[in-house]
Amino acid sequence: MTDAAPFLTATDAGLTGCTSCGRVWPAGTARCGRCGAHLHPVGTASLQPVWAWWAAGLIFYIPANLFPMLLTATLTGHQQNTILGGAVELAQHGSWGVAGIIFLASILIPISKFIAIAYLAIAVGTERRAGGHRHLLLYEVVEFIGRWSMIDVFVVAVLSALVQLGFVASIHPGPAAAAFALSVAFTMLSAQSFDPRLIWRGPTENE
Amino acid sequence: MSVPLPPIDELIACPRCDTLHQCRVLAETERAACARCGTLLITPRTRSFLHVVALSFTAMILMVAAVFFPFLGISSHGLSHESSVFEAAMAFSDGWLAPLSLAVLLAIVLLPVARFIALIYTLWPLANGRPALRHAAFAFRFAEELQPWSMAEIFVIGTGVALVKVAGLAEISFGPAFWAFCALIVVTVLKTAFMSKWTIWEAIGR
Numbered sequence: 001m002t003d004a005a006p007f008l009t010a011t012d013a014g015l016t017g018c019t020s021c022g023r024v025w026p027a028g029t030a031r032c033g034r035c036g037a038h039l040h041p042v043g044t045a046s047l048q049p050v051w052a053w054w055a056a057g058l059i060f061y062i063p064a065n066l067f068p069m070l071l072t073a074t075l076t077g078h079q080q081n082t083i084l085g086g087a088v089e090l091a092q093h094g095s096w097g098v099a100g101i102i103f104l105a106s107i108l109i110p111i112s113k114f115i116a117i118a119y120l121a122i123a124v125g126t127e128r129r130a131g132g133h134r135h136l137l138l139y140e141v142v143e144f145i146g147r148w149s150m151i152d153v154f155v156v157a158v159l160s161a162l163v164q165l166g167f168v169a170s171i172h173p174g175p176a177a178a179a180f181a182l183s184v185a186f187t188m189l190s191a192q193s194f195d196p197r198l199i200w201r202g203p204t205e206n207e
Numbered sequence: 208m209s210v211p212l213p214p215i216d217e218l219i220a221c222p223r224c225d226t227l228h229q230c231r232v233l234a235e236t237e238r239a240a241c242a243r244c245g246t247l248l249i250t251p252r253t254r255s256f257l258h259v260v261a262l263s264f265t266a267m268i269l270m271v272a273a274v275f276f277p278f279l280g281i282s283s284h285g286l287s288h289e290s291s292v293f294e295a296a297m298a299f300s301d302g303w304l305a306p307l308s309l310a311v312l313l314a315i316v317l318l319p320v321a322r323f324i325a326l327i328y329t330l331w332p333l334a335n336g337r338p339a340l341r342h343a344a345f346a347f348r349f350a351e352e353l354q355p356w357s358m359a360e361i362f363v364i365g366t367g368v369a370l371v372k373v374a375g376l377a378e379i380s381f382g383p384a385f386w387a388f389c390a391l392i393v394v395t396v397l398k399t400a401f402m403s404k405w406t407i408w409e410a411i412g413r
Contacts, residue, residue: 015227023220035348146355147361151361163373177307178304
């Protein structure tokens with residue numbers, strides 16, 4: 001792709017665009033005069049919070065998978081389910097669709113997100129040419145899909161509130177629920193900290 | 208740059224790729240997208256302010272119903288239990304998981320309501336042709352920034368998954384709050400579709 005050339009960016013023109021409302025201000029302005037958002041010049045300094053939130057999310061993703069998500073007590077005994085264990089059990093009961101949703105939302109999407117954000121952040125620093133449309137699409141998918149990982153936390157909340165039938169069956173949340181919620185929140189912050197304008201900057205900046 | 212730039216307040220910088228564009232007011236069926244990355248920049252719609260205000264009021268009423276009416280009921284072996292949305296959020300409230308209860312309550316009830324109030328505060332005067340209220344810019348930016356954190360629609364899908372899990376174990380009954388929540392999702396989606404950020408910012412900035 002040989003873009004960048006015919007397009008004048010705000011940075012090239014000595015201006016800073018507001019990422020919140022689109023208004024343009026002279027470079028060096030601290031706050032947008034229209035919407036009040038902080039103005040950020042395009043630069044790799046914005047990658048630091050991306051990596052910090054990314055690491056925090058990854059750290060909390062480990063206990064989220066090791067500890068039980070659900071504690072179930074039924075007539076036949078007690079049971080503890082981790083995220084993966086719950087999905088496997090659903091699949092064994094024949095609920096393939098729901099097992100698929102849980103597997104997708106709690107395992108596949110979080111792991112893909114860690115890889116995708118790391119890839120985008122590394123690509124910004126080392127690219128030979130502007131990443132362009134493919135990277136922007138990847139970023140938008142990551143940004144859109146991140147919050148949907150919260151599904152599993154809500155499943156646990158609804159189950160624990162609803163299934164309170166004394167000795168017949170009762171469900172309680174496990175410690176993994178909190179770790180998983182934190183992990184999802186941190187990766188959302190990581191994706192939000194990433195500045196998609198970096199994708200388009202490309203190596204032309206250094207020439 | 209040899210090309211003289213138009214005045215700074217007629218420019219718009221694409222938030223996704225930083226490309227500068229000159230804005231102009233579009234006809235109601237037109238849309239403006241970024242020439243480089245394709246991000247939609249201006250999407251005007253007629254009477255959109257009034258629509259968003261009306262839908263925000265609708266959503267508030269539905270939310271009140273969703274919180275206070277019974278949400279779901281379950282019965283098995285002669286035992287039964289009813290749960291409200293509030294109880295679902297409070298499921299984590301015992302022990303050290305308590306902060307998670309607050310987070311869930313924020314995500315499914317408090318933040319959506321705060322956003323509806325902020326949108327009504329911003330758009331009500333604009334819809335009536337009056338100038339924006341004093342803190343309208345703050346209120347609208349607040350509503351925009353909290354959008355990813357208000358997760359009512361994710362909660363509904365989560366409820367669906369939970370119900371399939373319980374389905375084999377017990378009998379389930381749906382309360383009015385469940386349907387209110389489903390309607391709330393439809394209203395929220397419509398509201399988002401009717402909103403044009405740039406048009407609203409232009410109206411606030413005037």
